[in-house]
Amino acid sequence: MANKTLSGKLAAIDPAAVASNADNIAGNMKAAKSLYRFVGIVDKVAKVETANMAMSGHSAADNSRILLTGQTTATENGVYQVSGGNLTRVNHSLEAGNLVEDMENADSSKTVFWKYADGDNWSKEEFIDGAAS
Secondary structure (H helix, E strand, O other): OHHHOHHHHHHHOOHHHHOOOHHHHHHHHHHHHHHHHHOOEEEEEOEEEOOOOOOOOOOOOOOOEEEEOOOOOHHHOEEEEEEOOEEEEOOOOOOOOOEEEEOOOOOOOEEEEEEEEOOOEEEEEEEEOOEEO
């Protein structure tokens, strides 16, 4: 019952239990994934492109994900997976406020997300030590 609230989900991720056995590790992984969905984080991307990009000819590693935010046609903005240098759209049922985590960020003092808004628009959201900037 306690795992239905945000604090309950956080409490279920017990770092002390991780080293005890495989069942606890699997349970903590499931709780972390559930927490991501609970707060609206729908994906993680290796790269964010803010300028218009072609849908082919990419040098990113296969199976990596890219968020396009600056396409000339806004409906082409979104999360794509790379395969053989080509981009294939990842189909998410997005709602305004959903987040995509930007894994390209090299600054360990902040976490970068991109927030979806209606009309296929994305805005950058940075959190520094837990505070929005």
